[in-house]
Amino acid sequence: MKFTCPECGAEIEAEDVIEGEILTCPDCGVELEVVLEGDSYSLKPAEKEAEDWGE
Amino acid sequence: MLKIYSPTGQEEKLASFLAETLKKLGFSVEIDEVGNVIARAGRGHPRILFCGHMDTVEGVIPVERRRNVLFGRGAVDAKGPLAAMIVAAARHFAERRGGSITLAAVVDEEGRSKGIKHFLAHCKETFDYAVFGEPGRAYGVSIAYRGRALLKLTIRTEEGHSAAPHLFKNAIEHAYKVLEDVKEAVEAKAEDYFHSTSVCPTIIKGGKADNVVPGECQVIIDVRIPPNMEPHQILKKAKRVAESYSAEEGIEVQVKLLDSIKGFEVSEKAPLVEAFKKAIRKIAGREPILRRKTASCDANLFVAERKTPTVVYGPGNSKLDHAPNENISIPEYLQAIKVLEEVLQELTSTP
Numbered sequence: 001m002k003f004t005c006p007e008c009g010a011e012i013e014a015e016d017v018i019e020g021e022i023l024t025c026p027d028c029g030v031e032l033e034v035v036l037e038g039d040s041y042s043l044k045p046a047e048k049e050a051e052d053w054g055e
Numbered sequence: 056m057l058k059i060y061s062p063t064g065q066e067e068k069l070a071s072f073l074a075e076t077l078k079k080l081g082f083s084v085e086i087d088e089v090g091n092v093i094a095r096a097g098r099g100h101p102r103i104l105f106c107g108h109m110d111t112v113e114g115v116i117p118v119e120r121r122r123n124v125l126f127g128r129g130a131v132d133a134k135g136p137l138a139a140m141i142v143a144a145a146r147h148f149a150e151r152r153g154g155s156i157t158l159a160a161v162v163d164e165e166g167r168s169k170g171i172k173h174f175l176a177h178c179k180e181t182f183d184y185a186v187f188g189e190p191g192r193a194y195g196v197s198i199a200y201r202g203r204a205l206l207k208l209t210i211r212t213e214e215g216h217s218a219a220p221h222l223f224k225n226a227i228e229h230a231y232k233v234l235e236d237v238k239e240a241v242e243a244k245a246e247d248y249f250h251s252t253s254v255c256p257t258i259i260k261g262g263k264a265d266n267v268v269p270g271e272c273q274v275i276i277d278v279r280i281p282p283n284m285e286p287h288q289i290l291k292k293a294k295r296v297a298e299s300y301s302a303e304e305g306i307e308v309q310v311k312l313l314d315s316i317k318g319f320e321v322s323e324k325a326p327l328v329e330a331f332k333k334a335i336r337k338i339a340g341r342e343p344i345l346r347r348k349t350a351s352c353d354a355n356l357f358v359a360e361r362k363t364p365t366v367v368y369g370p371g372n373s374k375l376d377h378a379p380n381e382n383i384s385i386p387e388y389l390q391a392i393k394v395l396e397e398v399l400q401e402l403t404s405t406p
Contacts, residue, residue: 008121
């Protein structure tokens with residue numbers, strides 16, 4: 001399955017995605033959540049918090 | 056700013072560019088002896104410090120915009136956050152709002168923090184609030200950082216021939232035991248990782264030849280501590296462990312504190328934090344995330360000396376710090392500027 005990164009436009013390939021799965025764009029590194037709209041999947045920036053330890 | 060490559064030690068060109076830009080924006084500007092750019096605007100209280108760093112890690116990343124994203128070394132760590140503070144401060148005074156801002160763009164944050172240390176030693180001003188610019192998303196504010204005690208253990212024994220290891224105490228083998236003992240004495244698990252004292256051995260060196268029982272082993276231990284703990288308390292505990300070994304028994308243990316940083320935490324109810332919470336709700340339209348970080352940054356040094364209410368804020372995903380694809384979301388950057396503007400307005404309009 002092919003997606004386009006909504007942030008940087010890069011092409012993202014993923015197999016057998018499921019709703020709620022988190023993908024990372026290989027180009028810009030943004031984390032994207034797989035959302036199911038009707039019967040097709042799309043990506044939106046994930047809102048989950050990753051570990052953020054400091055500078 | 057991204058097009059001016061400025062790894063640690065090579066910040067001069069960016070400093071000149073910022074000094075010129077800040078002058079045009081109405082700030083009075085100086086570049087100090089170590090290369091920090093210090094810009095001031097406004098008058099009276101509240102006195103607010105905006106502090107960011109000009110240096111980046113090494114490695115050029117071509118500056119390129121792709122849709123919503125701007126790539127470049129320093130995009131998130133931390134030219135994006137520094138630029139957001141500059142724009143917000145300039146807009147604040149363009150609107151003829153009150154208070155005063157000192158904007159410090161410092162050098163060497165990725166090195167030995169020479170910039171902030173020099174600023175602290177020479178800046179006579181006092182501040183009511185401080186914001187340090189580091190990426191943590193436009194909707195997040197870091198209100199606490201852990202401290203650090205960097206320990207060096209030196210374990211000494213008698214050297215001997217490695218064909219007869221049963222006759223000698225091996226410094227490397229005993230280093231494992233000393234390390235375990237120090238870990239047991241120092242490590243403290245709390246309800247979450249931030250409030251815990253963590254112990255991580257990071258460097259170990261020992262032995263000098265493949266046929267000699269080693270007589271010396273050095274272990275560096277990175278101990279991270281919550282704000283209610285002092286680095287010297289860690290040193291004291293480690294020294295107590297060292298004293299349990301003795302030269303008479305053939306094992307000598309020395310402990311040194313190589314680096315110490317005090318942690319800090321600002322209350323979730325502090326006016327500065329409240330101003331950020333209000334601004335994020337208004338501009339980002341969501342609940343802010345208040346973070347307690349398990350590492351440390353330049354703000355630790357500032358708070359330890361000045362006791363000023365301080366938070367760390369800036370656009371960008373800190374997972375991209377030092378990464379080869381470092382980039383920042385342009386809409387998020389613009390949102391962070393608005394959040395900072397709101398914060399300034401709130402702080403300067405509160406009696």
